Amino acid sequence: MSSSSAKSPLDALPRTTRRELLKRFGAMGLAGSTAGGLGLNLAAMSQASAAVGSSYRALVCVFLYGGNDAYNTVLATDSASWANYATARSASNNALVLGAAGTPADPTSTAVHTRLGGVLPITPAHAQGRTLALHPAMTEVAALFNKGRAGVVANVGPLVAPLTKAQYLAGTGQKPVKLFSHNDQQSTWQSLATEGATAGWGGRMADQLLSGNGDSMFTATSIYGNAVWLAGQQARAYQLSQGGAIRIGSSSGAAFGSTTVQQKLVSLMSSARNNSVLEREYAATVGRSATAEGTLRNALPAMDAGPWGSSTNQTTDALLLHANPSTGAMAVNPLAQQLQAVARMIAARQTLGVSRQVFFVGIGGFDTHDTQPDRHALALARLSHGLGYFDKALQAMGVDDGVTTFTASDFGRNLSSNGDGVDHGWGAHHFVMGGAVRGGDVYGTLPVYGKSSGNGVFDSPDQLSQGALLPSMPVERYAATMGRWLGLSDAQLLDMLPRLGNWSAADRTLGFLG
Numbered sequence: 001m002s003s004s005s006a007k008s009p010l011d012a013l014p015r016t017t018r019r020e021l022l023k024r025f026g027a028m029g030l031a032g033s034t035a036g037g038l039g040l041n042l043a044a045m046s047q048a049s050a051a052v053g054s055s056y057r058a059l060v061c062v063f064l065y066g067g068n069d070a071y072n073t074v075l076a077t078d079s080a081s082w083a084n085y086a087t088a089r090s091a092s093n094n095a096l097v098l099g100a101a102g103t104p105a106d107p108t109s110t111a112v113h114t115r116l117g118g119v120l121p122i123t124p125a126h127a128q129g130r131t132l133a134l135h136p137a138m139t140e141v142a143a144l145f146n147k148g149r150a151g152v153v154a155n156v157g158p159l160v161a162p163l164t165k166a167q168y169l170a171g172t173g174q175k176p177v178k179l180f181s182h183n184d185q186q187s188t189w190q191s192l193a194t195e196g197a198t199a200g201w202g203g204r205m206a207d208q209l210l211s212g213n214g215d216s217m218f219t220a221t222s223i224y225g226n227a228v229w230l231a232g233q234q235a236r237a238y239q240l241s242q243g244g245a246i247r248i249g250s251s252s253g254a255a256f257g258s259t260t261v262q263q264k265l266v267s268l269m270s271s272a273r274n275n276s277v278l279e280r281e282y283a284a285t286v287g288r289s290a291t292a293e294g295t296l297r298n299a300l301p302a303m304d305a306g307p308w309g310s311s312t313n314q315t316t317d318a319l320l321l322h323a324n325p326s327t328g329a330m331a332v333n334p335l336a337q338q339l340q341a342v343a344r345m346i347a348a349r350q351t352l353g354v355s356r357q358v359f360f361v362g363i364g365g366f367d368t369h370d371t372q373p374d375r376h377a378l379a380l381a382r383l384s385h386g387l388g389y390f391d392k393a394l395q396a397m398g399v400d401d402g403v404t405t406f407t408a409s410d411f412g413r414n415l416s417s418n419g420d421g422v423d424h425g426w427g428a429h430h431f432v433m434g435g436a437v438r439g440g441d442v443y444g445t446l447p448v449y450g451k452s453s454g455n456g457v458f459d460s461p462d463q464l465s466q467g468a469l470l471p472s473m474p475v476e477r478y479a480a481t482m483g484r485w486l487g488l489s490d491a492q493l494l495d496m497l498p499r500l501g502n503w504s505a506a507d508r509t510l511g512f513l514g
Helices: 015-027 042-052 079-090 112-116 139-146 165-170 182-191 201-212 259-269 277-299 334-347 372-397 475-486 490-496 498-502
Strands: 057-064 074-076 120-122 132-134 150-157 220-222 321-323 330-332 356-363 403-409 428-433
Touching (some): 057 201, 057 334, 057 372, 057 475, 139 150, 139 372, 182 403, 201 220, 201 356, 201 490, 321 372, 330 334, 356 372, 372 403, 403 475, 475 498
Parallel strands (some): 057 356, 057 403
Antiparallel strands (some): 120 132, 150 428, 403 428
């Protein structure tokens, strides 16, 4: 065999391109492979690199744990819808009905709905013949929507294929398994499979984006612990605390008062001493964590070094404080704390060598089977304040056009009251926010609020038993719209979202991103 025939395909590339590709292969743990055995072939690598481009883009998933009550979040306020909503929600010991638009706030009241006043009108560009409003605790999100910086995606939920109410009731259409289960539906939203799934659609997007980052370690980052949404085949989720990088061993950097002991401890933890797969994986994980911590410690700006913060103490930083809607007392917002960490990571993007990232943050309090008014108002106030805070920080940083933030949740909740709250539903409305978002509008089809027969049956094609919404928008279309914006091709989207092919090509993405 001639020497020319034995050349690697890499040899056909310019020297600088070869060096860059090898660096990226090395970041993915592929540098030791032969050219013919690379996990990513050159054609795929070229496609991914072209898709990424040079500008920075990031997705931020805000997961609302517990199942957000969409009926009291985004409300249809036209006369027919409001009448059916009020009837269904008035039959409770602790009235769940929000005040109508224009109802004055009464800050002296001990009832949170009275204290807050009426719902906050929003004016979508395409109202679909309806009028809409948001929960009165969502002042920041209402302002973002009316300024065109946020949008609503209507009635999203897990679906296998298009499904009508008649098909659902007759058992002739395909429906997702294990509906209404917290763990399974959290997993289904994040991975498109029930509990036990090992890869999520955020992580699968990250797999396609690794080649565009000089250091792939920070492509996928969670500030809310382990989340399957961030897990990919090659991409490994990095877990960051809200305060910054997590140090292996002593948090002070000195074990027993000695930095040398600390270094030895980390060295022992990151060295496998036998061929056990578990030990090797543990050692590799510790090694990556120690390397990441060292990199981030030098790269992350301080908490008060930019528009994301005014103090090094998160618990007293005025930017991170919000008012409890039931009492008016100021308290630190846990969601804002997490989003501050995201903002600091984005500020370090050039130092970290990343041009595409996906982030995961989460907030609880949405499992409102009981005491719904106070609990839901608090959860939505935190969400609203957090999104408003994050948008202001990103605008001041000059990166808001490159960051899209979106909400997700286990499921929606029923329209019917259980007396003090509402039980598990299915479809729900969600928010998208950012400079690239075509805000001030509703995407997808707003559901019809039907009349109840009194036994949990609603005369609407969009409502199932107890008023649970039958989704009209699959999670796949929601995800595909954001994946396309990140630079993924149709083929990549169909590969990572296989059920997307059950919708026509014209219906696979939405128009909420430019």
